[in-house]
Amino acid sequence: xxxxxxxxYRDDLLARANxxxxxVGGASYFTFNEDAWYEGxxxxxxxxxxxxxxxxxxxxxFYETAEAAExxxxxxxxxxxx
Numbered sequence: 001x002x003x004x005x006x007x008x009y010r011d012d013l014l015a016r017a018n019x020x021x022x023x024v025g026g027a028s029y030f031t032f033n034e035d036a037w038y039e040g041x042x043x044x045x046x047x048x049x050x051x052x053x054x055x056x057x058x059x060x061x062f063y064e065t066a067e068a069a070e071x072x073x074x075x076x077x078x079x080x081x082x
Contacts, residue, residue, distance in 0.1 A: 005066050010077050013037070015054060017078050019066050030069040034058040
């Protein structure tokens with residue numbers, strides 16, 4: 001099971017980085033991943049929108065702290081922002 005600790009949104013709000021905590025064998029570890037905002041339309045002009053993994057494959061390994069996971073986050077838009 002994982003717990004979402006922090007979400008950082010890209011400036012255009014169409015992508016977000018998540019910092020997560022999870023447990024393995026009773027020990028806590030931290031990681032990151034990227035989600036993207038998807039929108040579309042299906043029949044009768046019905047629109048839909050949802051967050052899902054970005055498809056870029058950006059995700060982290062195992063880190064001992066949330067700060068380490070965020071510092072090592074290799075999502076390009078996040079590294080290029082302040």
